[in-house]
Amino acid sequence: MPNTKSKRDDTHQCEKCLPAYCCNYFAFGIDEPEDRRDYESLLWKIAHENTSIYIYRQDWFIMIHNRCNFLMPDNKCAIYDHRPYMCREHSTESCEYTGDDYGFTEHFKSYDDLLIYIKENTKFRFKHGPTGVGPNCL
Numbered sequence: 001m002p003n004t005k006s007k008r009d010d011t012h013q014c015e016k017c018l019p020a021y022c023c024n025y026f027a028f029g030i031d032e033p034e035d036r037r038d039y040e041s042l043l044w045k046i047a048h049e050n051t052s053i054y055i056y057r058q059d060w061f062i063m064i065h066n067r068c069n070f071l072m073p074d075n076k077c078a079i080y081d082h083r084p085y086m087c088r089e090h091s092t093e094s095c096e097y098t099g100d101d102y103g104f105t106e107h108f109k110s111y112d113d114l115l116i117y118i119k120e121n122t123k124f125r126f127k128h129g130p131t132g133v134g135p136n137c138l
């Protein structure tokens with residue numbers, strides 16, 4: 001994921017990233033919401049702990065914030081030699097540590113974040129206001 005504000009450090013960068021940011025979540029693409037039911041479905045999803053939703057450029061994603069079981073206490077990967085391709089291909093040049101944010105267009109960290117976005121950016125009317133619950137992540 002691209003970042004514009006780089007603090008790239010070729011020497012032991014990952015050792016300074018505690019705990020390894022890129023090993024503490026996974027994300028997958030979802031369909032862009034089109035109608036009220038779609039938005040209600042996303043509100044339901046983000047009502048769950050450790051869940052956020054983001055838009056990167058035009059694409060929507062769900063992000064689950066939880067730690068990989070193979071991230072060891074010393075911040076190293078227990079299966080490094082046979083880690084999955086997503087890990088092998090993850091670049092340290094433009095990663096979660098080297099920028100101040102993920103470069104997202106929008107990042108909804110709570111039910112309220114998404115609810116406010118819906119109210120301000122769509123025609124769908126939700127009568128209830130912010131709940132005060134969350135955020136689900138930093």
Ligand code: SF4
Nearest residue numbers: 014017020022095097
């Ligand atoms: S690749 Fe980036 S986010 Fe992942 S552990 Fe290294 S510095 Fe941290």
Ligand code: SF4
Nearest residue numbers: 023068070071077087
């Ligand atoms: S498999 Fe290893 S590199 Fe990949 S997320 Fe887990 S701890 Fe990180």
